[in-house]
Amino acid sequence: MNVKNHMRHEKKSIALILAMFAMLFVALLVTAFLDMATIDQQITTNTIRGLQAQYLADAGVETAVYNLRTNSSSGINGTVASGYNYTVTGNYSGGIINSTGQAWGFSCNVSANYTKSGNTVNINNWTIVP
Secondary structure, three states: OHHHHHHHHHHHHHHHHHHHHHHHHHHHHHHHHHHHHHHHHHHHHHHHHHHHHHHHHHHHHHHHHHHHHOOOOOOEEEEEEOOEEEEEEEEOOOOEEEEEEEEOOEEEEEEEEEEEEOOEEEEEEEEEEO
8 A cells, every 4th residue: 555655646746746847838938928018019119109200200391391382481390299399400592401300209300302493392302311
């Protein structure tokens, strides 16, 4: 009887150790998947904010083109909403518009070359500046 009890006890111990390793493996997998999900969410947030900054910079160029058509002022600062703004600078007589969009700490610069004839403004080149 002693030998049988000892073997049963050994089998139970091995089964317990294997079960603990299986649980550890599953816990590591769950942790890895949660970490990947968090990283993916941060990448998505950064992409969205970068695009928002680009769109704000584009809006600044569009506002500058409107001001050129209506002969308005050359310096433009705009705030679309809290945390979202754009600044436009440039050499209006030289045909260059530079616009910087900012969204939640992300910024994007856009440069546009234009020609103007009367109230007609043509954009010749629109570049996102890294």
